Amino acid sequence: MYPSFQVKPMQYINQEFNYTILESLAKKFKEQGFVKLINVFDNDFIKYIENKIEASINAPIDRYQTGFNRIAFDLFVADKIVDSLMQNSKFRNIMFRITKKELFYTQGLGFELEKNKSTGFPWHIGTQSFGYQQASDFGCTIWMPLDEINTKKQRGGMAYIPENIISGKFMYEDIDPSIVRYIKERYQNNDNPQLEDYLQLRDGILNNPYMKVLLDHFAVEDDFAIGDILLFNKNVIHRSIKLEEGALQRRRAFAMRFIENHSTYDQERALNLEFPRQLFNYPGCSTFHLDVCGQDGEIIAKSRYFSNHDNRHLFISK
Numbered sequence: 094m095y096p097s098f099q100v101k102p103m104q105y106i107n108q109e110f111n112y113t114i115l116e117s118l119a120k121k122f123k124e125q126g127f128v129k130l131i132n133v134f135d136n137d138f139i140k141y142i143e144n145k146i147e148a149s150i151n152a153p154i155d156r157y158q159t160g161f162n163r164i165a166f167d168l169f170v171a172d173k174i175v176d177s178l179m180q181n182s183k184f185r186n187i188m189f190r191i192t193k194k195e196l197f198y199t200q201g202l203g204f205e206l207e208k209n210k211s212t213g214f215p216w217h218i219g220t221q222s223f224g225y226q227q228a229s230d231f232g233c234t235i236w237m238p239l240d241e242i243n244t245k246k247q248r249g250g251m252a253y254i255p256e257n258i259i260s261g262k263f264m265y266e267d268i269d270p271s272i273v274r275y276i277k278e279r280y281q282n283n284d285n286p287q288l289e290d291y292l293q294l295r296d297g298i299l300n301n302p303y304m305k306v307l308l309d310h311f312a313v314e315d316d317f318a319i320g321d322i323l324l325f326n327k328n329v330i331h332r333s334i335k336l337e338e339g340a341l342q343r344r345r346a347f348a349m350r351f352i353e354n355h356s357t358y359d360q361e362r363a364l365n366l367e368f369p370r371q372l373f374n375y376p377g378c379s380t381f382h383l384d385v386c387g388q389d390g391e392i393i394a395k396s397r398y399f400s401n402h403d404n405r406h407l408f409i410s411k
């Protein structure tokens with residue numbers, strides 16, 4: 094007889110979130126645009142992600158990413174483990190009950206901050222990650238730190254603004270498009286716009302001294318144990334928090350982006366992401382927004398870009 098040896102299947106989700114808990118999380122998510130969930134992912138899943146991130150993230154290439162020690166966009170394409178998380182009924186239930194949306198997984202990203210050095214991203218919204226869907230379409234992120242975050246010790250997490258106080262919606266709807274339009278019009282008028290003009294506007298609107306007074310005042314910063322996550326919608330203004338002195342050398346995080354399943358492609362918005370990169374001739378961090386669809390108005394989740402739509406669709410049978 095051979096000893097009966099079986100590999101334990103990955104559970105992904107560590108605990109039951111009952112109806113009452115999910116409804117109270119949903120209420121918070123609706124009000125604030127974000128919610129912290131405790132003890133969601135199991136150790137096997139976290140270890141898997143950690144190993145893969147370690148092997149995939151690299152030194153930054155784009156100026157906008159230099160706040161990180163290592164970073165990667167477009168991770169986990171056709172990854173069996175991540176695909177089966179999207180198929181997991183407990184996971185689907187959590188995502189649907191809290192967001193009240195049927196979601197489609199688009200992208201995975203990895204981030205690493207180095208102690209006392211990396212500043213990460215300043216106040217921002219998901220201009221790049223959600224820059225190919227209509228401004229009004231729903232999108233959200235699961236942010237999953239891979240190192241413990243203690244706000245009273247080393248910090249190194251994120252800060253975020255409740256959407257019922259200040260929402261970042263105006264950035265998608267008005268500011269991002271008008272910044273590109275301003276640069277374009279100056280270019281057309283032979284007014285010689287400079288990369289610096291663009292960068293100051295792109296990063297400056299949410300980080301100018303007066304806006305910072307408000308954002309810093311209303312910022313929420315949480316502790317995270319390994320397995321805890323932050324779920325936040327695309328309108329939540331957020332920033333990285335520096336990892337301060339202490340035992341941890343670096344803080345890593347994995348982010349998963351989702352869009353509402355019926356979101357459509359906004360080609361002008363996607364091309365707007367490219368315009369400054371072409372004009373000022375610097376590399377972008379991702380071409381996902383160009384590759385994902387070819388036609389304006391196309392349903393993104395049905396695009397030929399995704400080889401297996403069912404693996405990414407958090408389908409809910411009602």
Ligand SMILES: O=C(O)CCC(=O)C(=O)O
Pocket residue numbers: 204213214219234236250251331332333334346348
């Ligand atoms: O991990 C970080 O510091 C930044 C993460 C972030 O901005 C995001 O996931 O949108």
Ligand SMILES: [Fe+2]
Pocket residue numbers: 214217218219331
């Ligand atoms: Fe972000």
